[in-house]
Amino acid sequence: xxxxxxxxxxSGLEQLLESAADCLKGDxxxxxxxxxxxxxxxxxxxxxxxLFILERFSQTAMDAFRDSLQFAxxxxxxxxxxxxxxxxxxxxxxxxxxxxxxxxxxxxxxxPDLLSGLVIDERDLRxxxxxxxxxxxxxxxxxxxxxxxxEEQLVNVIxxxxxxxxASAAALMRLKGQEVSSPRDALEQLANQxxxxxxxxxxxxxxxxxxxxxxxxxxxxxxxLQLSLLAEHLCKTLDEDAQ
Numbered sequence: 001x002x003x004x005x006x007x008x009x010x011s012g013l014e015q016l017l018e019s020a021a022d023c024l025k026g027d028x029x030x031x032x033x034x035x036x037x038x039x040x041x042x043x044x045x046x047x048x049x050x051l052f053i054l055e056r057f058s059q060t061a062m063d064a065f066r067d068s069l070q071f072a073x074x075x076x077x078x079x080x081x082x083x084x085x086x087x088x089x090x091x092x093x094x095x096x097x098x099x100x101x102x103x104x105x106x107x108x109x110x111x112p113d114l115l116s117g118l119v120i121d122e123r124d125l126r127x128x129x130x131x132x133x134x135x136x137x138x139x140x141x142x143x144x145x146x147x148x149x150x151e152e153q154l155v156n157v158i159x160x161x162x163x164x165x166x167a168s169a170a171a172l173m174r175l176k177g178q179e180v181s182s183p184r185d186a187l188e189q190l191a192n193q194x195x196x197x198x199x200x201x202x203x204x205x206x207x208x209x210x211x212x213x214x215x216x217x218x219x220x221x222x223x224x225l226q227l228s229l230l231a232e233h234l235c236k237t238l239d240e241d242a243q
Contacts, residue, residue, distance in 0.1 A: 006040065009048065012076045017110050019068035020052065024061050029053045029085050030111035035163075038107040039182065046210070047079040051102065053114060054084055085114070092118045096125040097132050100174065101167040101183060122175060126238065129171050133235040136164050140228035144221065154220035159209040161227055172234060176241065190234065199233075202226035 013033070020028055030053040032038075037048045072078040083091060092099040103118045140161065147153040166183035173179075173186045180186040184207075191203040205223040209215055215223070 009037070009076060012072055012078075013048075013050075013109060016050075016068060016072045016078070020065060021110065023065035023068070024052075024054065024058075027055050027058055027061055028110065029055055030114050031109040032102070032106045032113075032115055033109055034102045034106040034115075036105075038105050041182075041184075046077070048076050049079050049081070050109075051081045051083060051106075051115075053088065053111070054082060056084065057082060088114060088118070092120050093124050094128075096120050096128045097167055097171045100125060100171045104170065105182070125171055126175060129168055129175070130235055130238055132164060132168050133231045133238070136161070136168070137228045137231035137235065140224055140231065144224050144228070148221050148224075151215070151217065151220045154224055155209045155213060155215050158205055158215070158220060158224055158227065159213070162206045162210055165206070165227065165231065168231070168234065172238060175238070191230065194233065198226050199230050202230060 017031060020031065032051045032053075033049065034051055035049040036046050069078070069080065073080075092103075099115075099118060100120050103115050103120065106115050108115075140157070143157045144154070147157065162184075166187045169187035169190050170180060170183040172190065180189060187203055187206075188200075191199045194200075202223045205215060205219060206227070209220075
């Protein structure tokens with residue numbers, strides 16, 4: 001992210017936090033930036049993901065906060081999750097792949113850090129990871145059949161596959177007991193380990209699609225199918241490791 005965009009993001013987040021603290025008062029426990037924005041690795045298509053942890057969700061307070069939030073959503077591409085403090089352990093269990101990623105990649109903007117100490121059971125992570133990978137493989141096949149004649153739409157699908165594929169790769173590496181610097185690196189490392197050039201190239205198209213919103217004619221369709229196969233392969237790897 002260049003310096004001007006970084007400054008604009010930081011200024012916008014500061015205004016959002018001021019409004020949140022003013023409107024939500026005692027209901028606001030903690031606010032965390034997570035994902036690529038927390039690593040200063042935002043790309044053209046990246047969302048700015050913000051997690052608000054609350055004591056309670058008060059309609060009056062949230063209505064007062066709404067205008068500021070909607071402005072941040074429109075101007076900064078902010079995407080938010082509102083979670084009650086009491087729901088945090090349950091969310092970490094039910095959405096273990098996502099919260100495994102959040103725990104690894106977040107920056108606290110307000111209040112205490114309730115994320116670094118999250119306990120994510122490996123059995124829950126393995127089960128949820130299997131569901132995520134199978135669902136992704138199925139969904140990418142459907143998207144190919146639905147929009148494969150419109151390559152610009154395929155590029156969007158490929159770019160949007162980055163989050164679930166990379167988070168799944170990071171979770172799989174954790175289950176293997178291997179450390180990685182980021183979910184992006186985890187996916188690239190797993191693709192390289194397969195020693196299949198088609199997988200490696202398909203993973204590279206994700207970054208190109210996210211950074212440029214364009215792929216050369218004829219590239220998107222085969223790449224999308226390879227990403228579906230990759231998700232399927234990772235799911236099989238997960239099952240093999242469990243035996």
